[in-house]
Every structure is written in structure tokens, then in C-alpha cells.
Amino acid sequence: MEHAVTTLSLRGAGPTAEGFVLGAYRYTAFKSAPGPSPVGRVDLLVPDAGGSDDGVGADPAAQVEHAAAVAAAVVVARDFVNTPPSHLYPAEFADRARALGTATGLDVEVLDEDALAEGGYGGILGVGKGSSRPPRLVRMAHRGGQASGPGVALVGKGVTFDSGGISIKPAAGMENMTSDMGGAAAVVATVVLAAQLGIPLDVTAYVPMAENLPSATAQRPGDVLTQYDGTTVEVINTDAEGRLILADAIARACEDSPAYLIDTATLTGAQMVALGSRTPGVMGTDEFRDRVARISRTVGENGWPMPLSEELRADLDSKVADLANVTNHRWGGMLVAGLFLREFVADGVQWAHLDVAGPAYNTGGPFGYTGKGGTGVPVRTMIAVLEDIAANG
Numbered sequence: 001m002e003h004a005v006t007t008l009s010l011r012g013a014g015p016t017a018e019g020f021v022l023g024a025y026r027y028t029a030f031k032s033a034p035g036p037s038p039v040g041r042v043d044l045l046v047p048d049a050g051g052s053d054d055g056v057g058a059d060p061a062a063q064v065e066h067a068a069a070v071a072a073a074v075v076v077a078r079d080f081v082n083t084p085p086s087h088l089y090p091a092e093f094a095d096r097a098r099a100l101g102t103a104t105g106l107d108v109e110v111l112d113e114d115a116l117a118e119g120g121y122g123g124i125l126g127v128g129k130g131s132s133r134p135p136r137l138v139r140m141a142h143r144g145g146q147a148s149g150p151g152v153a154l155v156g157k158g159v160t161f162d163s164g165g166i167s168i169k170p171a172a173g174m175e176n177m178t179s180d181m182g183g184a185a186a187v188v189a190t191v192v193l194a195a196q197l198g199i200p201l202d203v204t205a206y207v208p209m210a211e212n213l214p215s216a217t218a219q220r221p222g223d224v225l226t227q228y229d230g231t232t233v234e235v236i237n238t239d240a241e242g243r244l245i246l247a248d249a250i251a252r253a254c255e256d257s258p259a260y261l262i263d264t265a266t267l268t269g270a271q272m273v274a275l276g277s278r279t280p281g282v283m284g285t286d287e288f289r290d291r292v293a294r295i296s297r298t299v300g301e302n303g304w305p306m307p308l309s310e311e312l313r314a315d316l317d318s319k320v321a322d323l324a325n326v327t328n329h330r331w332g333g334m335l336v337a338g339l340f341l342r343e344f345v346a347d348g349v350q351w352a353h354l355d356v357a358g359p360a361y362n363t364g365g366p367f368g369y370t371g372k373g374g375t376g377v378p379v380r381t382m383i384a385v386l387e388d389i390a391a392n393g
Contacts, residue, residue, distance in 0.1 A: 002039040009044035014063030016044055021071035022376075023369035027082040066197070070383060073193035074376030076100070080185035081361060081374025085161035085178050090128065090209040093160055093181065094136040097188045097207060104195040107141040119228070121208075121252075123244035126225040126235065128210035130165055130218025135210035137249065140188065142195045145202040150259035150393060152201055152386060154191060155249045157242045157265030158184030158209035165212045165238030166220055173363075179374060180242070182360030183265040184209060190382040197383075201390050206253045208245035212238070224321045228252055229344060232321040240325045242267045243337050247344045254346035260288065260389060261345060264354040264378055266361065270333030274306070277358035280378060281306045283338035284352035292352040295388055296381040303354060303381060306335060313339050352385075354378050 009016040024038035046060040080088065080096070088096075094110045101108040113134035116125050121137060128135030145151065159180040163169060169177070184207045191205040219225070223235045225244070229251035233244065242265050250263060271281045280303040282293040289305050296303030312335055315327035323343060327336050338353050345351045359377040362370055 002037070003041045003043075004039045005043045005045065007045050009046055009060070012063070013044050013046050013060035014067040017064045018067040018071045019369045021068060022074060025075055025078060025371060027079065027373060030084070069193060069196055070380060073189040073383065074379045076192070077182070077185040077189040077376040077379050078374040080188070081179050081182050081376075083178075085211070088181070089133040089160050089211055090136045090158070091133065093158060093184070093209050094138050097138050097140065100188065100192050101140045104192045106191065106195055107143070109139040111137040111139075120226065121228050121248045122225040123227045123233070123248040124208045124210055126219045126223070127159070127165075127212050127241040127245050130213040130215045131211035132215075133211050135208070135245075137252075138188075138205075138207040138209065140191045140205040140207070142191055142199070142201075142203040144194070144198060144200050146200070149201060150389060151256060152203045152389060153253035153256060153258040153261040154187045154203065154205040154382065155246060155253055155261065155263035156183035156185070156187030156205070156207050157181065157246055157267065158207050159242060159245070160209060160211050162212045162239070162241065163214060165218050165241060166214050167237045167239040168214055169239060176361060176363055179361035180266050181209070182356060182374065182377075183263070183267075183354075185374070186264055186356075186360070186376065186379045186382065189376070189379050190386070193379070193383055194386055199386050199390050201386060203386060204253065204256055204258070206249040208249045210241075210245055212241045227344065231323060231343065234318040234321040234324045236324050237326045240337075243325060243340045246341055250341060250344040254344070254349060257346075258349060260350045262292065262352050262354070262382055262385065263341065264356055264382070266357045267355045268334045268337050268357055270330075270337075271355040272358040274334055275304060275358070277362075277364070278302060279304050280359050280381075281334050281355040282352055283308055283335065283355070285350050288350035288352050291388070292354070292381065292385055295384045296354075296378065299380040299384045301359070301377050301381045303378070306338070308338050308342060309335050312336050316340055354381065
């Protein structure tokens with residue numbers, strides 16, 4: 001076993017431990033020969049046994065314990081994202097989420113296709129109807145707060161593979177669409193971590209899961225579906241599917257009357273056009289949007305606040321339904337998706353939407369503590385936001 005000693009921890013034991021764990025990550029589940037192992041042991045040198053309180057813990061040991069838990073949650077999200085769609089489809093994803101949640105003491109409920117139809121989840125069903133592997137909606141609840149305390153809802157896009165549906169994507173690079181459940185992976189990992197850390201909040205995750213494929217039963221451009229809250233949507237582009245499943249989950253999450261709602265998704269190619277592959281776009285209610293983006297930059301995930309430009313909203317009006325799922329132009333595509341989702345957020349809820357289309361999956365070479373494939377973004381942002389809400393309201 002390789003053994004290393006580092007003095008980086010003199011600048012902060014927690015961040016150093018987190019970086020080493022994430023940098024050592026490998027996904028080898030389908031390798032016949034896993035290859036060389038990373039360093040098996042790292043000793044962190046620290047100034048003294050007492051250390052200093054940096055807001056995470058009063059001593060380096062507490063900082064390392066916290067960092068290890070956060071890094072382990074990022075690894076859970078990375079593993080989900082890196083599991084190929086042949087082995088991770090909606091029912092299997094739901095089963096794995098249920099197992100993780102149950103083992104951590106969460107209340108877990110899984111709605112299958114029959115329950116989704118009975119409940120009126122038209123967006124999730126519409127996206128999933130082209131696949132032989134039907135959709136799911138997973139609800140995972142951590143009950144850590146006081147009755148009078150703020151509740152937080154988390155929503156993550158779980159498209160286990162996105163071909164684009166009838167509006168099919170180009171073949172080049174389509175294999176990377178195994179990552180289109182990166183938001184769901186992060187949300188599952190975060191709510192489990194919230195329970196493990198004993199965060200004193202009620203945190204409820206809604207995770208819609210579907211596979212978007214073309215077939216004789218797939219939804220067509222021009223179809224109209226009815227979302228969970230009764231809003232009708234004209235589906236102009238079946239490749240703008242993430243917002244349809246998120247809309248159902250957001251509307252359902254708002255029935256719990258949360259004070260805060262965070263949704264995250266590998267939602268738009270426009271995010272990468274605007275901000276590149278390493279900077280999440282953060283939209284939402286102004287104050288909470290800025291708070292989430294600031295915290296994201298503090299933890300190293302680099303979220304950047306983006307506006308919801310009101311002049312774009314009218315372009316989502318449909319000639320036959322309440323909304324269209326895309327506009328008739330390509331301008332401000334990330335912002336348009338945010339405007340669409342805003343329609344389903346209840347009044348008075350502090351809301352942030354994180355578009356992590358590029359940051360959740362690294363198609364290039366390794367950099368820093370990030371290897372190729374799933375990155376686990378934005379687990380660290382969301383858990384830090386939950387801790388900030390618990391501390392400061």
C-alpha cells in the first residue's frame with residue numbers, strides 16, 4: 001500500500017482531506033483489470049492537537065471527519081453518474097436510492113408508472129413513455145428540524161439516458177448522455193448526507209427518473225401534456241425533456257410548503273455556451289440565488305448568479321397550451337429553462353436552480369481532484385447551503 005505524508009493540511013485539514021479523497025477516486029466496476037491503486041494512506045500534518053475553529057469543527061479531527069463524509073457523498077454521486085445506462089435505468093436507480101435512504105433512516109417513497117398516472121404526473125410520464133423501462137418518482141425525507149423551523153426541498157433531474165427522443169441528438173458524443181441524471185445523483189447523495197451529519201432541518205428530496213428514447217410510443221413534437229399542477233405544456237422539442245420532469249417534481253415539492261427549494265439538473269447546452277464546462281449557472285429568487293452562488297464559490301464548485309430576463313418569458317407562450325417547453329429561437333437558452341421552471345415554484349418559496357450541464361460530467365482530461373466522468377457537482381454546494389440555512393435561517 002502506497003503511503004504519503006502531506007503538509008498541505010497546515011493550511012486546512014478539512015479541505016486537504018476532501019481533496020485527497022476526491023483525487024483518489026476511480027470508477028472500476030466494469031474494468032477487468034482495475035489498474036494501479038491510488039495512495040492507500042495519507043497522513044495529514046497539523047500545527048497542534050487543538051487547531052482552530054474554522055466553522056466546521058474546533059479541531060482538525062472534526063474537520064477531517066466532516067470532510068470525509070462530504071467527500072464520500074460526492075463519491076456516491078460520481079458512482080451513480082458513471083454507472084452505464086445499461087445498468088442504471090429508472091427502476092434500478094429508484095431501488096438504489098431507496099436502499100441508501102432506508103439504510104440512513106430516511107422516509108422513502110417510490111411511485112411507479114401506475115402511481116404516476118394516478119397522481120397526474122404528466123411530465124414524467126410523457127418523457128418516459130418512449131422507453132420500455134418506465135419512469136419513477138422517488139421521495140426521500142430527512143426529519144431533522146423543529147416544527148417551527150424552515151423546511152428545504154431538493155429536486156434533481158434523473159434522466160438515466162437522454163437520446164433526445166423524437167428530436168434525436170447527433171450521434172457524436174451521445175454516450176455522454178449517461179450523465180443526464182447528474183442532478184438526481186447529487187440530490188440523492190445530499191439528502192442521505194444531511195441525515196448522516198444530523199443537520200437540524202427537515203429536508204425532502206423529490207427525484208424524478210425517466211429514460212428519454214424514441215419509439216412508436218414516444219411523445220411527439222406538437223403533443224400537449226398536463227403537468228402535475230394542471231399546467232398544460234406544448235412539447236415543441238422532445239430534447240427539452242428535463243424541465244418537464246422537474247416541473248412535476250417542483251410542483252409536488254411545493255405542496256410541502258418548504259421555505260427553500262433547490263433544484264439541480266444537467267439541463268441545457270446553453271449553460272456551457274454561456275459559462276463553460278466548470279461553472280454552474282445559478283438562477284432563482286434574487287436573494288437566495290446570490291446566497292447559493294456565493295456559497296458554491298466558497299466550497300470550490302464555482303456557481304455564478306444568472307438573471308431571469310423577463311423579456312424572454314413571452315416567448316414561452318404556446319398557441320395551443322399554457323406553455324411551450326422551448327422558445328422559437330436559441331437566445332438565452334439557459335435563462336429560458338429557468339423561466340419555465342419558475343412557473344412551477346409556489347409564491348413565497350425561496351428558490352435556486354443550478355444548471356450543471358457541463359460541471360457535472362468531465363469529458364476532458366483530469367484536472368485538480370477531478371477525474372474523467374462524473375464529478376459529483378453540486379453535492380458540496382447543496383450540503384453547504386443546508387448547513388448555512390441551519391445556522392442562519
